[in-house]
């Protein structure tokens with residue numbers, strides 16, 4: 001008997017899919033305390049959650065038979081992905097099931113904000129009749145600035161256009177043609193801030209998007225701008241938002257998500273008269289919950305019956321055995337994609353992957369999926385998985401070329417990842433050393449030998465005396481330990497690349513200091 005535990009409320013339409021399979025036993029046990037879940041998880045082969053259950057490393061360690069974790073939703077914030085992957089547990093989510101509901105919620109928030117609906121409702125229920133107090137504004141003819149034109153951002157834009165709004169968008173990873181085709185004008189971020197009457201954010205929360213809207217950005221905006229966040233708390237700096245609301249710069253804000261959830265009940269944002277709030281309800285519709293329940297249950301069922309893996313955040317192969325065999329290559333491939341995605345900034349139009357040596361005896365398609373997933377992960381986070389990665393790249397106008405060559409260069413196997421960005425070609429390459437140890441061996445044509453792991457700094461510099469000394473001193477001053485270093489150069493005194501493994505992240509202030517050192521051309525912090 002295959003045992004499946006559903007530990008958060010899930011629509012019956014999904015549960016039915018699992019119950020139809022004769023060999024499946026489905027147990028629905030919600031509101032379990034962590035210790036209770038830990039005590040019973042060893043009995044189960046699959047676990048399905050929404051957001052309440054926290055699937056921590058501790059739970060995963062106790063899950064001796066678990067093969068699959070299914071999350072009915074997008075975010076994997078409540079599942080320890082690394083611990084799951086280390087244990088060979090497949091983690092699946094449902095990237096598209098709640099897109100429409102979240103887009104509609106965003107429109108509801110924009111409208112509620114414009115017509116003071118929550119405050120007017122409250123006032124009338126309190127026995128008042130104050131028509132002049134709740135004067136609103138029209139959406140017609142106003143400009144909506146959409147930051148992040150992915151699934152939800154696009155659906156919001158379409159709806160806003162139908163209201164007669166002008167829609168401008170900023171998404172550095174999407175081709176202009178795709179947006180223009182929808183009637184959306186693509187602009188730079190600064191332009192979006194200065195031109196918009198409404199700004200709605202629809203990006204994931206990443207190192208790049210954390211506090212994307214803060215004091216400096218509010219200053220650039222029109223007086224009386226209205227701000228909406230139905231994506232992730234933290235994209236907008238809440239302290240800066242409060243200041244901008246208090247000063248009147250921002251006429252109103254509508255928030256479905258918060259830096260801390262639930263937010264502190266004493267938070268001034270919660271009491272602000274010009275703020276409309278909902279408790280993370282973007283996906284809370286009957287339809288979205290049916291969609292995500294069906295999607296997650298179908299994926300979990302198929303994985304348990306060996307009928308293929310869909311929407312997996314951590315497995316690129318249809319069969320688990322193939323994945324196990326290719327795992328070291330998959331790991332290397334994904335790290336190369338991740339490195340290229342973080343190291344090379346700008347709109348990628350082409351991805352050329354060159355597989356050389358013994359590796360081509362294997363099926364390389366999971367490796368290409370892993371490279372593309374890695375490349376898009378810094379941008380898309382959980383909404384990209386191994387299975388949808390190539391499609392998402394295509395939708396973004398990225399052409400993928402796969403080349404294989406038997407010719408062994410200096411390595412028995414080599415994966416080289418080259419991206420075309422605004423006419424320039426940038427490259428990273430990696431290999432597996434003995435014992436399947438991954439190494440980055442080439443950055444933009446210069447030989448290096450770096451372990452792709454954790455936080456790393458990549459610098460372009462002139463090969464001049466004193467560069468390393470200056471860098472070491474600065475890192476020491478900022479309390480950052482250097483665990484490993486490698487350098488490559490085209491010729492003595494020429495252009496060089498330095499790759500450093502470091503034990504912790506580097507602040508943006510320290511990065512600015514590094515950039516100012518003599519002979520440093522550029523510096524980039526990446527996390528692999």
Ligand code: NAD
Pocket residue numbers: 074075095098099102147148149150151152153170171172173174202203204205206208209230231232256257280281282283284378379380383384
């Ligand atoms: P998506 O992956 O389809 O789209 C995200 C878009 O953001 C992509 O087009 C990407 O290129 C863009 N992007 C990434 N970094 C950017 C940056 N620095 N600047 C501008 N654009 C950037 O994701 P989606 O399905 O549209 O979801 C968007 C967000 O909404 C996610 O954070 C998701 O977790 C959240 N979400 C919230 C709820 C809710 O209940 N409130 C429900 C579903 C999704």
Ligand code: MLT
Pocket residue numbers: 050051072073074075076098282283
């Ligand atoms: C998601 O991650 O899918 C959304 O934030 C909604 C949810 O958590 O249900």
